[in-house]
Amino acid sequence: MNNLNIQKLIRYSKVTLMAYISFFGLLVMYSNFTDYASNYTYVGHILSMDTTQTNPNIRYRAIESPILHHRIYWFIITTEVIWTTCCLVGTYQLLRKIKASDKAFHDAKKFSIIGLLIAIFVYYICLQVIGVEWFDMDTSQVWNAKDWARHIVDFILPVLLYITLKVER
Template sequence: MNKLTTASVIRRSKVIIVFTAALFGLTTLTNNLTDYAAYADFIGRVLSMNDTEGNDSRRYRAITSNIFHHRFYWAIISLEIIYTFSCLVGTYQLCRKIDAPRNEFHESKKFAIAGLVTGIFVYQALYIIILNEWFDMDYSAHRNTYDWAENNIAYMFLGLIYLTAVKDS
């Protein structure tokens, strides 16, 4: 597959999509680790339900333990490390097999798929379901990352569909 064909362009576009997810993960991890205090405070305020409005009947859900806040935040960071590392390895594997026969290229998608699925899990389960739905992050005027998480999920989900469903002969 040395010449420029539709199949070669599709394969290369898949590499770019997975690499872009990995680059986002690296950037997010850099922010989370270099400004740990600010992001840990954000997670703590959401879990404590400190600045949510109009939800007094649901305040029993609040968790005020600083230890739990940090553990929850480290769970997010740990899963982001897994998804980022998987996407980086997936990018490498896809690049290695870019000109390989179809079956070999298809088999090289494993880490990329695992990375994208882990990323979707992080943003859907931890941000949308737990922080937004359970801890009412959407009722906070100052601490709402719902749209941010939703955009990440959309990118990774569409990337996952494209990676696995579009023919790359």
């Protein structure tokens, strides 16, 4: 502990936070691949708007094609794989450069930042914006992930801000 100064602690904390998010991504990917049917059912209900409060003014937005449900779900899975992979590579790059110069450590943040931005796209844009605002997901009593997605964004966004700051020396 005598060798651990605040600058080292900041670097290690950035690596640790990226490892946490990478671990979360791995669990999400595992769930999507091992329990495809449950997660597909969720996506299908949101897209078809069959469990939302019926608002005839927005029913035209429903997507009822199972083929499109699968394609959209695979798009989500693919983006989850991409953000998780970027975060894993970013974690590795940060760890590799933990004792390097300021510039080298800061440059090692590239994959972490890309991964975090893609994760925000999935949980904020796909779920909160499109799911809630377009498909009225928040009115479903059963198939509503608005709060779950918000909690993820509430963690990822501050980590993104913290990672991008160049405070370590």
